[in-house]
Amino acid sequence: MSTSREDHLHHISQQFNSDLSKLRxxxxxxxxxxxxxxxxxxxxxxxxxxxxxxxxxLKDKEVDQLEILIDEEASRIFAKRQPAASDLRLVISVLKxxxxxxxxxxxxxxxxxxxFSDFDESGNLVSxxxxxxxxxxxxxxxxxxxxxxxxxxxxxxxxxxxxxxxxDKRVDEEYKVAAxxxxxxxxxxxxxxxxxxxxxxxxxxxxxxxxxACNVAEHVIYMVEGQDVxxxxxxxxxxxxxx
Amino acid sequence: xxxxSENVLSGIxxxxxxxxxRSRDIIFASLGIxxxxxxxxxxxxxxxxxxxxxxxxxxDPDFYTSFPSRRPLDAGIxxxxxxxxxVMVVTAVVAVPLGVAAGxxxxxxxxxxxxxxxxxxNVSNLAGVPSIVYxxxxxxxxxxxxxxxETVLVAGLVLALLILPIIIVSTREAIRSIPSELREAAYxxxxxxxxxxxxxxxxxxxxxxxxxxxxxxxxAIGETxxxxxxxxxxxIAFLPQSPITGDFPFISFEWLNSGFTVMPIQMFGWVxxxxxxxQITAAAAGVVLIIMTLAMNALAIYIRYRARKS
Amino acid sequence: MSANEMATNRIGQPARMRAQSERPSETREHWYxxxxxxxxxxxxxxxxxxxxxxxxxxxxSMPLVDKQVTALIGPSGCxxxxxxxxxxxxxxxxQGVKYSGSIKLLPEDENLIDLDxxxxxxxxxxxxxxxxxxxxxxxxxxxxxxxxxxxxxxxxLDEIVETSLRQxxxxxxxxxxxxxxxxxxxxxxxxxLCIARALAVQPEILLLDEPTSALDPIATAKIEDLINQLSxxxxxxxxxxxxxxxxxxxxxxxxxxxxxxxxxNETDSxxxxxxxxxxxxxxxxxxx
Numbered sequence: 001m002s003t004s005r006e007d008h009l010h011h012i013s014q015q016f017n018s019d020l021s022k023l024r025x026x027x028x029x030x031x032x033x034x035x036x037x038x039x040x041x042x043x044x045x046x047x048x049x050x051x052x053x054x055x056x057x058l059k060d061k062e063v064d065q066l067e068i069l070i071d072e073e074a075s076r077i078f079a080k081r082q083p084a085a086s087d088l089r090l091v092i093s094v095l096k097x098x099x100x101x102x103x104x105x106x107x108x109x110x111x112x113x114x115x116f117s118d119f120d121e122s123g124n125l126v127s128x129x130x131x132x133x134x135x136x137x138x139x140x141x142x143x144x145x146x147x148x149x150x151x152x153x154x155x156x157x158x159x160x161x162x163x164x165x166x167x168d169k170r171v172d173e174e175y176k177v178a179a180x181x182x183x184x185x186x187x188x189x190x191x192x193x194x195x196x197x198x199x200x201x202x203x204x205x206x207x208x209x210x211x212x213a214c215n216v217a218e219h220v221i222y223m224v225e226g227q228d229v230x231x232x233x234x235x236x237x238x239x240x241x242x243x
Numbered sequence: 244x245x246x247x248s249e250n251v252l253s254g255i256x257x258x259x260x261x262x263x264x265r266s267r268d269i270i271f272a273s274l275g276i277x278x279x280x281x282x283x284x285x286x287x288x289x290x291x292x293x294x295x296x297x298x299x300x301x302x303d304p305d306f307y308t309s310f311p312s313r314r315p316l317d318a319g320i321x322x323x324x325x326x327x328x329x330v331m332v333v334t335a336v337v338a339v340p341l342g343v344a345a346g347x348x349x350x351x352x353x354x355x356x357x358x359x360x361x362x363x364x365n366v367s368n369l370a371g372v373p374s375i376v377y378x379x380x381x382x383x384x385x386x387x388x389x390x391x392x393e394t395v396l397v398a399g400l401v402l403a404l405l406i407l408p409i410i411i412v413s414t415r416e417a418i419r420s421i422p423s424e425l426r427e428a429a430y431x432x433x434x435x436x437x438x439x440x441x442x443x444x445x446x447x448x449x450x451x452x453x454x455x456x457x458x459x460x461x462x463a464i465g466e467t468x469x470x471x472x473x474x475x476x477x478x479i480a481f482l483p484q485s486p487i488t489g490d491f492p493f494i495s496f497e498w499l500n501s502g503f504t505v506m507p508i509q510m511f512g513w514v515x516x517x518x519x520x521x522q523i524t525a526a527a528a529g530v531v532l533i534i535m536t537l538a539m540n541a542l543a544i545y546i547r548y549r550a551r552k553s
Numbered sequence: 554m555s556a557n558e559m560a561t562n563r564i565g566q567p568a569r570m571r572a573q574s575e576r577p578s579e580t581r582e583h584w585y586x587x588x589x590x591x592x593x594x595x596x597x598x599x600x601x602x603x604x605x606x607x608x609x610x611x612x613x614s615m616p617l618v619d620k621q622v623t624a625l626i627g628p629s630g631c632x633x634x635x636x637x638x639x640x641x642x643x644x645x646x647x648q649g650v651k652y653s654g655s656i657k658l659l660p661e662d663e664n665l666i667d668l669d670x671x672x673x674x675x676x677x678x679x680x681x682x683x684x685x686x687x688x689x690x691x692x693x694x695x696x697x698x699x700x701x702x703x704x705x706x707x708x709x710l711d712e713i714v715e716t717s718l719r720q721x722x723x724x725x726x727x728x729x730x731x732x733x734x735x736x737x738x739x740x741x742x743x744x745x746l747c748i749a750r751a752l753a754v755q756p757e758i759l760l761l762d763e764p765t766s767a768l769d770p771i772a773t774a775k776i777e778d779l780i781n782q783l784s785x786x787x788x789x790x791x792x793x794x795x796x797x798x799x800x801x802x803x804x805x806x807x808x809x810x811x812x813x814x815x816x817x818n819e820t821d822s823x824x825x826x827x828x829x830x831x832x833x834x835x836x837x838x839x840x841x
Contacts, residue, residue, distance in 0.1 A: 003833075010839045082797050084824050084836040226826030355648065424685035428747070430646060432698040432754065433675030442700070443687060 003086035003224055004156055016081055020090065023073050024154070027094050027101075030066040031150040033059065034101050035143065037108035038209060042139045044115045045202065046132070053115035056108060063105040070098045086223075093223040097153070100212040100219075104146060107205040107212075114198050130185050130192065131199035134178035138206045141171055145213040152220045158241040161217035165229075165237060168214035175207040290533060297527030306527060311509065315520030320528050323509035325482055326395070327464060327535070329498060330505055333399020334406065334463050339456045342407050346414025346452075351440060370408035377405045378472025386473055393474040395483060396499040401469045406459035413455020417448040450550030454543045461539040465532065467507040506532045584828035585615065585817045588805060592659045593619040593758060593788040594640075599656060601632075601639055604649030609635040611812040612654070617758065619659075622780060622789040624803035624820065626796055628835065632812040633792045637760050640790060641677040642670035658757065675702065678756030682763045684743035686735035686750070691727050694735045694746055698754035713753050721749035722779050741772025745779065752787070759783070761791040765798065777802050796836055800824045808832045 008020045037056055044052035074095045077083060083091050145167050152160035179200065186196045221229050221241060229237040300306045300316075309319030349366075353359045381401035385391045421444055429439040445452075483501035504512075506528060513525035594617040601610035609632045617623055625633040635644075642665065644650040656665040658676075665673050678698075686694045695714045696704075704710065714731070718724040723745045727738070735746055744764055751759055761780070765773040780802045783789055793799050799806050799820065806820045808831070816823060816832040827833045 007833075007839070010834075012838050016838065084796065084800070085827050085833050087837045088825060422685075424681060424683055425687065427643065427646070427679075427681060428685040428687065429697075429701075431641060431643065431674060431679040431681070432701055432750065433671060434701045435671050438701050442697075447688060 003089075007086055008090060011087075013081075016087075019073070019077055019081070020087065023070065023077065023091065023094055026066060026070050026073065027098065028150060028154055030063060030070065030098065030101050031146070031153075033063050033066070034105045034108065035146050035150065037063070037105055038111075038139065038143050038146065041108045041111040042136065042143075044112055046136065048115060050115065053112040056112040060105050060109045063102060067098050067102045070094065074098075086226075089223045089226060093219040097216045097219045100215045104209050104212045107209045110205045111202050114202050131178065131182050131196060131203070134174070134181070135199060135202050135206065138171060138174050138178065138203065138210075141167065141174065142206050142210040142213060145171070145210055146216075149213045149216040149220065152217060153223075156220075156224050158221050158224050161220040161224075162237060162241045164217035165214050166234065168210050168217075169234075171207060171210035175203055175210075178203050290530070293526045293529045293533070297523055297525075297530050300524050300527035301530060306524075307531075311504075311512075315513075315516070315518050315524055318513070318521070318524050320506065320509060320531060322482060323504050323506045323528065324531065324535075326503035327505045329395050329483060329503065330398045330402060330470075331460060331464060333396060333499070334402040335456070335460055337400060338403035338406050338410055338459065338463075341403070342410025342456070342459070343414050343452055345407075346411045347418065347440065347445075349411070350415045350418045351436070351444070366408050366411050370412065373468075374405055374466055375468040375472060377401055378469030380404070381469060381473050392500070393502060394500045395503045397473055398470050398503065398505070399499075401473060402463040402466060405466060405469060406463050409459040409462065410456055413458065414448070414452050417451025417455065418444060420451060421447050450546050454547050457539050457543040457546070461536050461543075464536055464539065465507055467511060470505060470508055471511070506535070581829050583813075583815055584832075585814075586805075586819060586822075588616055588618050588819070590621070591619040592616045594656060594658050594665075596654070596656050598654035599636070599639060600653045601635060601644070602651040603644075604647055609812055610639065613809070613812075613814045614654075615807055615814055615817045617788060617790060618805060620785055620788055621804040622784045622791060622802055623805045623807065624799035625790065625792045625807050625809060626794075626799045626835075627809035627815075629794070631809045633807075633809045634762055635812075636809065637762055637790060637792045638679075640665065640758060640760055641679050642666075642673045643679070645670040675754070676756060677758045677760060678751035678754060679760040679762065680744070680747050680751050680764050683767050684740055684747055686738075686743050686746050688734065688736055690732045691735050691738070691746060692731040695749050695753050697750055702754065717749040717753040718746075720752050720783075721745045722775065722782070723749055739772070741768050741775055744768060744772070744776060748776075748779065756787070758788045758790060761789060763792050763794060766794065773798075796824075808835060810835070 008024070009017050011017050011020075037059055040052055040056045040059070043049065044056060074091050077091050081087070145164050148160055148167075149164045151157065152164065182196045182200055182203075186193050215230075218228075218230050218237075221227070221237065225240050227240045229240055294301070305317075306319050307324070308321055309317065310322050311320075312318040345366075349359065349363065353362075378401060381397060381404070385397045385400060386393065391397050425443055425447060426439060429443045434442065483498035483503060510525050510528045510532065513521045513528065595615075596617070597614050599610055599613045600608065602608050611632075613636060625636060627633045638644055639652065640656060652666045654666070657663065658665060665677075687697060689697075692714055695717050696710045699705075699710060699713060715724060715728075718727065723742060726742060727746075735743060738746065744767075748759075748761075748764070765776050768776065777798060780789060780791065784802075784804060791799075791803065803820045806818060806823045807814055808816045808823065808827075808829075810831060816827060816829045818828060822828075823832065824836060827836060833839075
């Protein structure tokens with residue numbers, strides 16, 4: 001039984017309806033926060049904006065709090081309502097996706113930290129602009145993935161979720177290409193190694209964010225279709241979503 | 244939102260309602276006690292009056308062991324109580340198996356159609372037929388048509404007919420009061436109808452059936468009209484033949500064909516005598532009859548009580 | 554073609570389908586899984602009318618998997634208890650009832666509806682909603698079914714009493730007071746006694762009609778545990794109004810609504826991923 005977004009609001013128990021919609025709202029709020037975090041972290045990195053970086057780091061505390069809150073709400077629903085079928089899948093997916101969102105927040109925090117490592121002890125900018133272009137490009141990519149994954153959740157849109165999963169493969173490719181070119185730069189001039197390594201970590205963090213967005217998309221498909229598409233080939237996942 | 248109802252409810256004085264209800268309870272309870280008091284007092288007064296009047300004869304052991312006599316102070320109730328017991332035995336032997344079987348059939352086996360409906364209505368109607376009509380039936384059928392004479396057997400049969408509806412109805416009630424869960428449990432285990440009946444339903448309904456039978460018999464014990472109608476004697480100076488004999492086969496059914504009297508007839512006979520002393524004897528016999536009836540009712544209550552406890 | 558497949562085709566069931574290859578749909582009215590494993594019975598197009606002419610079961614077809622627990626769920630009045638009681642012909646105690654279709658016992662291929670109801674009840678045991686032990690001793694209760702079948706050898710009876718009470722997880726509680734009245738036990742114990750009584754005659758199918766609805770949560774948990782233990786040994790068909798209970802104890806679940814079977818599925822699938830909208834609405838507590 002695949003479900004649509006309105007299904008969770010038609011229980012005989014009004015309280016159950018509001019519990020579930022609160023869970024969804026909180027989850028989407030948290031999603032908006034981490035999405036914002038990625039954008040802010042990248043902005044801080046590009047502009048060497050200390051304050052913004054600090055702000056992004058502090059924002060993570062709020063995300064963590066929200067994660068705890070959502071976990072509590074979900075376990076309360078389990079204890080009191082014993083959700084079944086689509087409700088069960090909704091709560092389970094939210095529980096799992098929440099930890100993906102939290103990781104995305106952590107990765108954004110990591111990126112924000114590299115703003116500080118851009119400078120050496122004497123306060124000079126050490127990095128070369130090398131790798132930044134790739135990072136900016138991948139960041140844009142994964143940010144839209146996160147946004148799409150969240151949208152697919154709020155609209156119960158499995159087609160969109162499937163696109164997110166496909167995007168992740170491309171992000172992986174882009175990451176590999178960028179990493180290879182950075183390796184070349186490092187081999188050319190060992191003085192570049194420190195700065196290249198930092199940007200490498202940023203790329204790595206972005207790639208991880210893409211993975212987490214992909215996880216969210218997979219959970220959305222499970223939530224709507226009731227079939228687990230994790231660790232399955234793409235064509236099988238496509239079959240599940242096919243209308 | 245519901246201010247209107249709130250206002251209405253806030254104007255209520257709960258204490259006064261409660262007081263009013265309580266006083267109604269008290270009025271009703273006192274009325275009930277008053278009525279009950281009248282009933283019990285009447286019964287006790289009647290019984291005491293009889294006992295006091297009959298006291299001289301009740302205290303005399305010869306009263307229980309001698310035959311009726313022309314001299315009021317020698318007259319006893321031996322033939323009457325022996326006759327009563329014998330008639331009751333016949334009544335019980337005939338009415339209980341027939342009544343229980345009929346009740347069982349109607350309740351469990353009979354298909355529900357217009358025919359069983361007719362039978363059902365008739366059984367209820369029979370319970371309301373005046374007892375003297377049964378006497379007339381017995382007179383016409385048993386005494387005159389079959390030429391059976393005015394015997395213990397005929398008396399027992401007519402009383403059996405009289406109480407048959409009571410036993411049938413009480414048997415059906417007893418069976419109907421068995422919860423259907425018990426029945427389904429038995430059928431669910433694969434029991435057939437006979438097994439269900441004999442192993443589970445009848446044992447469970449037994450207290451109710453026995454109580455019904457005893458209540459029926461205690462009604463029969465006091466019946467006068469049908470027995471007079473068939474022509475029972477009020478002066479019998481002999482006992483029917485003993486059912487147990489000294490010779491082989493040690494059991495005799497001669498007593499069934501013997502003439503007899505019963506307690507109510509004996510009383511009736513004495514009451515209609517002119518001598519004042521016979522009134523004393525009649526009162527004493529009345530006390531014995533009441534005690535016999537009460538004893539049977541007590542037995543019924545005891546059986547019900549024991550059944551409820553287990 | 555597997556044996557199972559042939560069996561299904563023979564009586565006109567759809568060829569076997571697996572949950573994994575089927576897509577759920579909003580528009581599907583009915584959905585039947587064709588289970589793997591041997592079947593104990595198969596119901597085909599069963600219809601049932603009460604004496605007053607009301608039709609309580611409307612064209613129900615479903616399999617009953619051997620030695621597995623199958624649960625029937627559905628809102629009050631959906632016919633699930635009526636359906637259960639067709640299996641031991643309990644309705645035949647009342648006048649004017651009518652069946653059509655078949656409940657075939659497998660592998661004998663005998664139609665329950667054509668057999669003598671008495672013989673059916675000897676083969677298909679039942680436990681009722683309210684514990685209904687006979688007003689006799691515990692021992693007498695367990696052997697009641699054996700007595701009805703004319704078994705009276707003391708040694709045999711003793712042995713069966715012990716094994717049945719053990720199977721019903723009651724032996725340790727009552728072994729020292731077998732001669733005491735069954736009605737002196739607690740409600741939960743009485744119900745387990747009723748299960749032991751039904752098990753004593755080794756029924757081919759055991760029917761349970763809301764067996765825990767009159768019991769408290771602890772007694773309920775004990776009965777559920779017992780049913781879990783029976784899974785794999787006895788073919789059980791249970792009606793329950795408690796969906797969580799069905800989810801906990803059964804291997805297969807049927808959802809019935811208005812006398813029709815809406816969905817028959819593996820319990821795990823039915824409760825996480827029902828195939829019909831109406832099943833979904835019922836188990837998630839939505840407006841029907």
